Amino acid sequence: MAAAPPRDRVTIVEIAAAAGVSKSTVSLVLKGSESVRPSTRDRVNAAIRDLGYVYNRGAANLRRARSNMVGMIIHDLINPFCAELAVGIERSFQAAGYVPFIANTAESPVRQAEVIKLMREQGVAGLIISAARGTPDEALDGLVGAGVPVVMTMRRLGGRHIPVVGPDNRLGARLAVERLLELGHRRIAFLGGYADSGVRAERLEGFRAALANAGLDPDSAVAIASVPTREGGAQALETVLAQRNPPTAAVCFNDIVAFGVCLGLRRRGIQPGRGFAVIGFDDVQEALHADPPLTTIAVDVMGLGERAAQTVLRMIETGRNTAEDHVGAVHLAVRESCGGIMPERAERRA
Amino acid sequence: MAAAPPRDRVTIVEIAAAAGVSKSTVSLVLKGSESVRPSTRDRVNAAIRDLGYVYNRGAANLRRARSNMVGMIIHDLINPFCAELAVGIERSFQAAGYVPFIANTAESPVRQAEVIKLMREQGVAGLIISAARGTPDEALDGLVGAGVPVVMTMRRLGGRHIPVVGPDNRLGARLAVERLLELGHRRIAFLGGYADSGVRAERLEGFRAALANAGLDPDSAVAIASVPTREGGAQALETVLAQRNPPTAAVCFNDIVAFGVCLGLRRRGIQPGRGFAVIGFDDVQEALHADPPLTTIAVDVMGLGERAAQTVLRMIETGRNTAEDHVGAVHLAVRESCGGIMPERAERRA
DNA sequence: CTGAAAGCGCTTACAG
DNA sequence: CTGAAAGCGCTTACAG
Numbered sequence: 001m002a003a004a005p006p007r008d009r010v011t012i013v014e015i016a017a018a019a020g021v022s023k024s025t026v027s028l029v030l031k032g033s034e035s036v037r038p039s040t041r042d043r044v045n046a047a048i049r050d051l052g053y054v055y056n057r058g059a060a061n062l063r064r065a066r067s068n069m070v071g072m073i074i075h076d077l078i079n080p081f082c083a084e085l086a087v088g089i090e091r092s093f094q095a096a097g098y099v100p101f102i103a104n105t106a107e108s109p110v111r112q113a114e115v116i117k118l119m120r121e122q123g124v125a126g127l128i129i130s131a132a133r134g135t136p137d138e139a140l141d142g143l144v145g146a147g148v149p150v151v152m153t154m155r156r157l158g159g160r161h162i163p164v165v166g167p168d169n170r171l172g173a174r175l176a177v178e179r180l181l182e183l184g185h186r187r188i189a190f191l192g193g194y195a196d197s198g199v200r201a202e203r204l205e206g207f208r209a210a211l212a213n214a215g216l217d218p219d220s221a222v223a224i225a226s227v228p229t230r231e232g233g234a235q236a237l238e239t240v241l242a243q244r245n246p247p248t249a250a251v252c253f254n255d256i257v258a259f260g261v262c263l264g265l266r267r268r269g270i271q272p273g274r275g276f277a278v279i280g281f282d283d284v285q286e287a288l289h290a291d292p293p294l295t296t297i298a299v300d301v302m303g304l305g306e307r308a309a310q311t312v313l314r315m316i317e318t319g320r321n322t323a324e325d326h327v328g329a330v331h332l333a334v335r336e337s338c339g340g341i342m343p344e345r346a347e348r349r350a
Numbered sequence: 351m352a353a354a355p356p357r358d359r360v361t362i363v364e365i366a367a368a369a370g371v372s373k374s375t376v377s378l379v380l381k382g383s384e385s386v387r388p389s390t391r392d393r394v395n396a397a398i399r400d401l402g403y404v405y406n407r408g409a410a411n412l413r414r415a416r417s418n419m420v421g422m423i424i425h426d427l428i429n430p431f432c433a434e435l436a437v438g439i440e441r442s443f444q445a446a447g448y449v450p451f452i453a454n455t456a457e458s459p460v461r462q463a464e465v466i467k468l469m470r471e472q473g474v475a476g477l478i479i480s481a482a483r484g485t486p487d488e489a490l491d492g493l494v495g496a497g498v499p500v501v502m503t504m505r506r507l508g509g510r511h512i513p514v515v516g517p518d519n520r521l522g523a524r525l526a527v528e529r530l531l532e533l534g535h536r537r538i539a540f541l542g543g544y545a546d547s548g549v550r551a552e553r554l555e556g557f558r559a560a561l562a563n564a565g566l567d568p569d570s571a572v573a574i575a576s577v578p579t580r581e582g583g584a585q586a587l588e589t590v591l592a593q594r595n596p597p598t599a600a601v602c603f604n605d606i607v608a609f610g611v612c613l614g615l616r617r618r619g620i621q622p623g624r625g626f627a628v629i630g631f632d633d634v635q636e637a638l639h640a641d642p643p644l645t646t647i648a649v650d651v652m653g654l655g656e657r658a659a660q661t662v663l664r665m666i667e668t669g670r671n672t673a674e675d676h677v678g679a680v681h682l683a684v685r686e687s688c689g690g691i692m693p694e695r696a697e698r699r700a
Numbered sequence: 701c702t703g704a705a706a707g708c709g710c711t712t713a714c715a716g
Numbered sequence: 717c718t719g720a721a722a723g724c725g726c727t728t729a730c731a732g
Binding site: 385409 | 717718723724725
Binding site for chain 2: 009052057062103104142231
C-alpha cells in the first residue's frame with residue numbers, strides 16, 4: 001500500500017469556523033441534539049452543505065469506543081442459499097444503522113481465521129458467522145472471550161455456547177418423509193451432504209424418526225453422503241439406483257443436491273415426480289422454476305438472516321453476549337418433483 | 351444504538367509498559383520495522399501475545415489519514431453472476447490486505463445512494479460499483495469529486511469518465527450468432543433483458559452486426575425485451591413462438607433468461623438444442639449443469655472481478671483517480687442447448 | 701444554549 | 717536503536 005496524496009477532508013473545525021461556533025456545537029448539531037438553538041443549527045447545517053462536509057465515522061467510533069460496524073462471515077457466497085441469507089442479514093443491519101462487512105471464506109477455515117482477525121482489528125460490534133466446514137471448536141473463543149457478540153447461522157460449533165439461528169432440520173426432514181409415505185413410497189433414500197455435516201446429521205435424524213414412526217426400519221433405509229453439489233446429487237442417485245431393490249423416492253440433503261438427483265433421473269430417462277419422487281431442502285429461489293418444480297422444505301432463508309441480525313443487534317445493544325438459539329419454522333412446499341399432485345396435468349403430460 | 355458496557359481493550363501503551371519500552375517502539379514492532387533490535391522485538395511480541403492485544407485499525411487509519419477499507423456495491427447479490435463477481439473482487443482485495451465492505455442495493459438507486467453515503471463516511475479508500483438500474487448519471491459525482499477512486503463493473507454511467515470493467519458484449523453476441531448461422535439457422539431472435547439496459551444494447555448491437563455481416567437483414571430479426579429472469583425468458587419465448595414464421599434459434603440476454611427459454615421450450619415439448627437452439631450469455635456455474643447443458647458466452651466473471659479490484663487498487667496506490675476501461679475477453683462455450691454437437695449422443699437419445 | 705479541554709489508540713517526524 | 721511530543725477527527729463531561 002503506497003501512499004496516496006493526502007486529501008484535505010473538511011472537518012468539523014472548518015464547519016465550526018464557517019458557522020461561527022465551536023466544534024462542540026457542530027458535534028451537537030450532527031447528532032441532532034435538541035439543545036441547540038434552531039438558528040444556530042441552521043447556520044451549522046448550511047456550512048455543512050456549503051463545504052461538502054462528510055462525517056468521519058472512524059474518528060467518532062474511536063472516541064466513543066464503540067463501532068457501527070458488524071461482520072458477517074459466509075462459508076460460500078456463491079451458493080444461492082447463502083447469498084439469500086446474506087441479503088437477509090444485510091437488510092436488517094442496514095435498517096438498524098449498522099454497516100456490515102461481509103467476507104466469504106469459501107469453506108476454508110484458514111481464510112476464516114484471517115477474516116476473523118481482520119474483523120476484530122476493524123472493531124466490529126458484533127458478528128454473524130456461518131462457519132466453514134472443519135472449523136475447529138475453538139475458532140471463535142478469542143472473539144467471544146473479548147465480549148464480542150457472535151451468532152452462528154445454520155451450523156453449530158461443538159461444545160460452545162454460541163447462539164445458533166437455523167431452520168428446524170429434524171422437523172423438515174420428517175415432513176418430507178411423511179409426504180412420501182402418504183404417497184405410498186416405502187423405500188426412501190436420504191441423498192447427499194457431507195458425512196461429517198452437523199446439519200446433515202439433524203436432517204437424517206428427522207428422516208429416520210419419521211420412518212420409525214411409520215413402523216419402518218430406519219436402519220434399512222439407505223443414506224448416501226456426497227458433496228452437496230449437483231454432481232454430488234447425481235452420483236448419489238447412481239449409487240442408490242445400482243442397488244438391488246432400489247428406492248422409489250429420495251429426501252435430499254438440500255435443493256442443490258435435489259437438482260442433481262433430478263438431472264441424474266432425466267439422464268436415465270426417468271421423469272422426476274413420475275418414476276421417482278424427489279424432495280429437496282431449503283427452497284432456494286430456483287426451486288420454483290426448476291423443471292419439474294421442486295418439492296422442498298421451505299425454510300425462509302431471508303427470515304432466518306433477519307432473525308440472526310436481530311439477535312446480534314440485541315446482544316450488542318444490551319451488552320449481553322449470549323442469546324437463545326432460534327429454531328426457525330419450516331414447511332413443505334409441495335410441487336411436482338414428488339409426484340402425486342395435479343393429476344390432471346400429469347394426465348395431460350402422459 | 352444503546353450503549354454497550356465499555357470493554358477495556360488492551361492498547362499499545364499497556365504493551366509498552368509490559369515490555370518496558372515506549373509505545374513508539376511497540377508501533378515500530380507492529381509494522382515490522384527493521385530498526386528494532388531483535389531482543390526488543392521479541393519482548394514486545396511476547397507482551398502482545400500474553401496480553402491478547404488486538405490492533406486497532408480504526409485508530410491507525412485515523413492517524414495515517416488513510417484507510418484499508420474498500421467498498422463494493424452490487425446491484426443484486428442473489429443473482430449468481432453478481433455473486434461470482436463479488437467473490438472475485440473480494441478475493442483480490444483480501445489478498446492485497448484491504449478489507450471489503452459489501453453492500454447489496456437490490457436494484458434500488460435510493461438504497462444505493464444511502465450506501466454510497468455510508469461508505470464515504472466510513473472512509474473507504476476506493477469503491478467498485480455495479481450500478482442499480484436507473485442510477486442517475488450524477489450518482490457518483492460526490493465520490494469522484496472527492497477524489498475517491500471508483501470503478502464500475504458491467505454497467506456504464508452516461509456521460510461520466512468512470513472506468514468500466516466488463517466483458518466484450520458485442521463480440522460475445524456476434525460469436526453466438528455466427529455459431530447459429532453455421533448450424534444453418536436463418537431466423538434467430540434476441541430474447542430478454544430490460545429494454546433500457548445498456549448491456550443489452552451492446553449485445554444487441556453485436557447480434558445485429560453479425561446478421562448484417564452474413565447478408566441477413568438485422569432489422570427483420572426479432573428482439574423481445576423482458577425482465578432478466580427465468581419467467582421473463584419463458585414469456586419472451588412465448589411471444590416469439592406466437593409469431594408467424596417463428597425463429598428457430600435464440601441468443602439470450604443472459605444465462606438466466608436462457609434457462610427460462612429452455613424451460614418454456616420443454617413445457618411445449620420441444621427439446622432445447624433439438625427443436626430450437628438456445629445460447630446464453632455469462633456462463634454462470636449453473637450453465638454447465640443445466641439440462642441440457644447450456645451453450646453460452648463465457649465471460650470469466652471471477653476474472654472480471656479480480657480485474658476490477660486490481661484497477662481500483664492501482665488507482666488507490668498511485669493516487670490517480672482515472673484508469674482505462676477494460677473489455678474482457680469472451681468465448682463461446684459450446685454445449686448441447688444449441689444443438690449440432692455430439693451427434694453420437696444425440697443419436698442415442700433420439 | 702455554547703465553549704474549552706481532554707482523550708479515544710494509533711503513527712510520525714524529530715531528537716538523542 | 718529508542719523515547720517524548722504532537723496530532724488524526726471526533727465526543728464527552730464540565731463550566732459558564
